[in-house]
Amino acid sequence: MSDSTAIANGGQGLSNSASSANTASSAHSEHPPYQRHHFESVDQQFDATNFAMWLFLLTEVMFFGGLFTAYLIMRNWYYPAFVVGSHQLSIFWGTANTAVLIASSFTMAMSVWSAEVRRKKSLLIYLCLTLVFGLTFLGIKGIEWHEKWEKHHIPGEHFSVQSFVNPQSDPEVYNEYHDAPLAPDMAQKTEEYFFLYFAMTGMHALHMVIGVGILIFMIFRAKAGAYTTGHVTFVENFGLYWHFVDIIWIYLFALLYLISRH
C-alpha cells in the first residue's frame, strides 16, 4: 500500500492489509483511495458509516435517558429541595455556556460545509473555532463547579446544607429568590440534587472532553489535507456527535437551571 493511501485512510489500512499486496494495489486503481475494500462503492461506505453514527447516537440517548429518568423521579419526590438546589446555579454562566455551545454547533456545521466544498483553510479555521468554543465551555463549567466546591455543595463528606436551612447565610442567592428555609431532612435531599447535577453535567463534560480530543486529532489531519479530498464522512459524523452533545446540554440547561426559575 502506498504512503499516500495510508495517510488518507488513517489507521484504516488495518483490514486492507488482510488482502494481499498485489490485489490491493490493482484494486486501488479502480476506486478512490479512501474507499475501503469491503465496500462496493463510496456511496455504500458513506451510507453505512453515517447510519452507524446515528445508531451510536441512539445508544447515547438511552445512556443519558437513564440519568434523566433518575432526575425526574427524584425531582418529583423531593421537589422543594430540587427547587432551592436549582436556585444555586448561575443563570448567567448557564446562558453564556448555552450560547457558546450553540456557536460551536454553528462553526461545526461550517466545518462540514468547508470540507464538502474542499476549502482547506476555512475548514481549519472553523475546526479551530469549534475547539476554542468547546474549551471555553469546559472552562466556564470549571468555574461553576469551583463555586460549588467553595460553597460545600459537592455531595460527599464536605457537603453542607447551610444554604438551605439558613438561606440568609447565602445572601447572593437569597436576595434573588427569597427561599424559605427547608426542614433539615428535606434540606439534606439537596445533596441528591447536586449528586444528579454533577453526574449529568459530568457525563456531558466527559463527552465534551472526548469531542475536544477528536477535534484536535481532526485539526492535525485536516492540515494534512485528509478531509478536503471529497471524503467528508469523518467530519460529517463527528459533526453529528458534536451537535448531539450540544442538544444534551440544551436539555440539561432547561432541566437543571431554568425549570425552577419563577
Place this chain on the structure above:
Amino acid sequence: MSEATIVSLPDQSTARIPKMNFLTKENGLLSWLLTGDHKRIATLYLISITFFFFIGGALAGLIRLELLTPQTTLMAADTYNKVFTMHGVIMVFFFLVPSVPATIGNFLIPMMVGAKDLALPKVNLLSWYLYVIAGIMAIYTMAAGGVDTGWTFTTPLSTHYLNTHVISTGLAIFVAGFSSIFTGLNFIVTIHKMRCPGMTWFRLPLFVWSNYAASILMVLGTPVLAITLVLVVLERTMHIGVFDPAFGGDPLLFQHLFWFYSHPAVYIMILPGMGVISEVVSTFSRKRVFGYTAVAFSSVAIAVFGFFVWAHHMFIMGISNYAALIFSLLTMLVAVPSAIKIFNWAFTLYKGSITFETPMLYAFGFMGLFTIGGLTGVFLGTTGTDIHLTETYFIVAHFHFVMVGGMLMAFLSGVHFWWPKWTGRMYPEKISQLAAIVTFIGFNFTFFPQFILGMLGMPRRYAAYPPEFQALNVFSTAGATILGIGYLLPIIYLTWSLKYGEIAGNNPWQATGLEWQTQSPPLTENFPEIPIMDHEAYDYEWLEKMQEKEVASVG
C-alpha cells in the same frame, strides 16, 4: 435412529483444504491481534468465550458440590455467595450475551447477506478488545476476593452493606456492555447497508433476522445498564446516590433501570439461538422454514415486546398492583411470538425428510427444553404463582431451561453445524451424537429436580437447606456431572477434528445459504466475487438445479 444422512463429502483421497483461506492468509500473532476480518475476530471470540464458559462451568460445579449436602460442608456461606455471583456474572455477561452473536453471528452474517465483511471491521475488533479487557477485570475481581451481590447487584445490598469488589465487577460489566453495543451496532448497519444485489429483506436467512432483533435490544438496552452501573459505582465511591434509601434514594429505581436492560438481555441471549435452530431445522428436514415471514417477524416482535415486560421481575418488590397486572399481561404476550417459532419449526419438520445429524439432535433438545423453559416462564409471569415461586429454585430451573437447555443447545448446534465451514473439516459424527444425547440427559437430571425443589419452597442463593430437600439435590448434582461430561466431549473431539477430521468440502449438508456456496474455510473476502441472490431463502430446488448444472458442465 435411521441411517439416512444428507452428508455428502468430497472424495477423501483427493480432497484438500483450499490453500488460500482466511486462516492461512497471514501468519503470526499480530496478524490475528490486528485483524479486521470478521471470521478471524469470530474465531478469537470463540476461543475467549469458551475459556469463560469453562470458568463459569467450574464455578457451577462448585455450587452443585456444595449443595450435595444440606449443611455448608465444602465452603463457607460467604464463599458460596461469591461463587454463585461469579458464576452468574461470567455466564451471563461473558458467555451467554456474546455466545452466538459475537462468534457464529460474527462469522456468518456478512456471508449470509453476501458481503465481504461487517460494515465496521475496526469497531468489530474493538468490540473483542473491550470484551478481553472486561474479562481481565472480571478475573482480577475473582482473584482479589470476588463479589457476593448476586449477578443482579441489588441495591442497597451492593452499594451499602457489602464490602466486596462491586466496583471492579460493575466496571467490568460496563466495558463488556460496550463490547456488546458495538457488535449489535455493527450487525444492524451491515444488515441494512451491506446486502448483496438481489438480497431483499425477505430473502435473508432467518438467522440474520433473529440476530437483527437481538442487535436492536443490544443497542437500545445495554446503554441503560451502563449508566445504571455508573450510578452504582458513584454511589459506592461517594456514599451518596439515587438508589440507597438511607440517602433518600429509591432502590426500586435501580430495579427498574437494571431490568430494563436485563430482561431484554435474556432475549439478546436467546434470539440468536433461535436463528440457529431455524437454519438447522430447515437443512435437516430439506424444507423451507414453514411460515418464513411469521418466523422473521416473531423475532422482531420478541424484541419489541421484550422492552415492555421488565417489571415482572419486581412483582414482590412493592410495585403497584395495576403495574403488576399490566406487566403480567405483557409478559404473557411474549409467549405468542415464541410459540409461533416453535409451531413453525414443528410444521417445518412435518413431512420433511428428517435426518439426525448432531446439529439436529441439539436442535431437538432446544425445542423440547425451550418449550418447557418458556411455559414455566408463563407461570412466573402470572402474578399469583410468581409470589409463591419467585426467589425459589423454580426460577433457577426456569432460567436454566431457557438459557442452558435453550441457548447452550442452540450454540452447540450452531458450532457443529458450521464447524465444517469454519475449519474445513468435519467433526466426528458418532461421538458428537453421543455428546448431544449425554448433554440432554445430564441437563434434565440437573435441572428438572430444581422445578420440584422450587415448588416445595427451597429458596435460591443459600448454601444450606433443610435435609428433606437432599434427595432431589443429589439428583441434580449427579446430573451436573453428566452434563459436565457432555460439555467436555465437544472440546476434545472438536480440537481433534482440527487435524484429523474429514475434509468437508464446500457444502457437506447440502444447505442453501450463501455461506455454503463458497469454499470452506472461506476466503478472507468470503466470495471470489460478490454473489447475486436470485432465489428465495431455503430454496432446495434451486440448489438441486445448481448442482445438476455443475455436473452437466463438468461432465
